[in-house]
Amino acid sequence: xxxxxxxxxxxxxxxxxxxxxxxxxxxxxxxxxxxxxxxxxxxxxxxxxxxxxxxxxxxxxxxxxxxx
Amino acid sequence: xxxxxxxxxxxxxxxxxxxxxxxxxxxxxxxxxxxxxxxxxxxxxxxxxxxxxxxxxxxxxxxxxxxxxxxxxxxxxxxxxxxxxxxxxxxxxxxxxxxxxxxxxxxxxxxxxxxxxxxxxxxxxxxx
Numbered sequence: 001x002x003x004x005x006x007x008x009x010x011x012x013x014x015x016x017x018x019x020x021x022x023x024x025x026x027x028x029x030x031x032x033x034x035x036x037x038x039x040x041x042x043x044x045x046x047x048x049x050x051x052x053x054x055x056x057x058x059x060x061x062x063x064x065x066x067x068x
Numbered sequence: 069x070x071x072x073x074x075x076x077x078x079x080x081x082x083x084x085x086x087x088x089x090x091x092x093x094x095x096x097x098x099x100x101x102x103x104x105x106x107x108x109x110x111x112x113x114x115x116x117x118x119x120x121x122x123x124x125x126x127x128x129x130x131x132x133x134x135x136x137x138x139x140x141x142x143x144x145x146x147x148x149x150x151x152x153x154x155x156x157x158x159x160x161x162x163x164x165x166x167x168x169x170x171x172x173x174x175x176x177x178x179x180x181x182x183x184x185x186x187x188x189x190x191x192x193x194x195x196x
Binding site: 017020021024025026027028029032035037038039040041043044 | 124125126127128129130131132190192193194
């Protein structure tokens with residue numbers, strides 16, 4: 001899974017810590033989310049999308065290999 | 069400051085004080101006082117450090133809770149294997165195992181392995 005969290009975060013001029021504070025997670029979680037190493041729950045994914053004024057489809061990019 | 073941190077700090081101080089009081093006024097083994105003082109100090113210092121480091125961000129979130137749960141699960145499974153090994157060691161009389169030794173081994177093994185697994189998953193970021 002790839003994410004565009006970093007890109008959207010930069011657009012909103014937010015630091016990792018600021019985004020973490022908005023969505024209520026640790027900063028490390030935002031780091032792993034941006035690297036695509038952590039699959040968030042639907043609830044967290046939705047909260048991030050809302051915080052970044054976007055949709056889940058825009059934020060998370062799934063490839064066929066992710067479902068294998 | 070969240071209530072849980074306040075309670076932990078107070079608990080640390082109470083344990084430490086009980087250790088000091090037991091050493092000064094009660095006739096108990098010195099090792100008990102030392103254990104109480106060390107326990108209280110560890111609880112107090114760890115809580116204070118956590119409180120200092122976390123700032124306004126949460127100490128635990130869905131990722132850390134999930135990884136801690138997986139750490140405990142893996143530790144439990146590994147302990148099950150260890151129990152089987154200890155059973156066969158006892159069955160074939162390969163070593164002298166008393167109940168005290170086995171309980172000691174299991175106690176430390178479970179605590180250490182759960183923390184090792186949790187640390188490993190935290191480094192990885194997630195578990196697939």
